[in-house]
């Protein structure tokens with residue numbers, strides 16, 4: 001079938017009309033979020049007034065993620081785009097700065113007080129982006145998401161405020177649970193060794209020393225020197241368990257365990273942590289609260305603390 005020139009013009013006009021008004025089709029605010037943690041937070045606050053598309057699924061590393069063609073379409077059409085900022089989405093940084101001109105883009109960490117942020121040796125002029133690891137810091141992000149939703153859909157303000165209150169109360173419970181559980185870990189065992197440096201805020205909040213095989217980003221590979229010096233640390237500090245992460249290859253952590261074993265020091269893999277991505281879709285671990293509950297519970301348990309097997313509210317999967 002061939003289109004006449006007139007058909008083409010009509011079709012083009014219809015398409016541009018459709019793309020100019022996707023926003024309130026069906027009344028829901030169309031939101032696109034980068035990480036699962038941001039998407040979950042937006043869903044909790046937005047409820048049935050928003051439709052949220054998360055770009056990065058379980059196991060996806062945000063440091064390395066690049067937007068796909070489908071993402072670009074979704075990001076361009078969205079009423080509101082929520083990204084993390086603080087150089088987390090390093091490969092998408094330029095794209096978001098270009099998109100900012102549309103007035104639909106919010107970096108959810110942009111109003112966080114700078115004095116609660118941590119620096120890092122890897123990042124001379126930047127902050128550590130992994131703020132979701134401390135639920136008290138996620139309060140700032142929650143409030144930022146709530147306010148961004150209100151700005152784009154003021155008629156749903158009461159609903160957003162009420163939903164945010166419920167979510168903030170859960171963050172407060174999560175924070176109490178973390179404090180209570182992690183203080184049961186014997187003081188000399190409070191060393192958290194993971195695949196990359198994602199746990200700086202966690203360590204600062206709960207008094208753990210933190211060691212990452214890779215640095216703050218996953219962009220550079222750990223060298224042999226780094227591995228062998230960490231093996232020495234494992235032995236010197238008598239570390240009993242180290243952790244793999246769902247969004248980073250476990251190869252280097254396993255090399256450490258083997259290196260220590262070759263020198264006569266047995267160290268266990270304490271479990272898999274959700275560092276930069278949440279657990280499987282549709283599970284409790286696939287939510288922000290569930291992901292952090294899982295981390296707290298697995299870490300406490302593997303390092304000799306005393307925690308309920310199924311976590312804060314008994315919702316963790318068995319054997320997690």
Ligand code: ZN
Nearest residue numbers: 198216217276
């Ligand atoms: Zn990271």
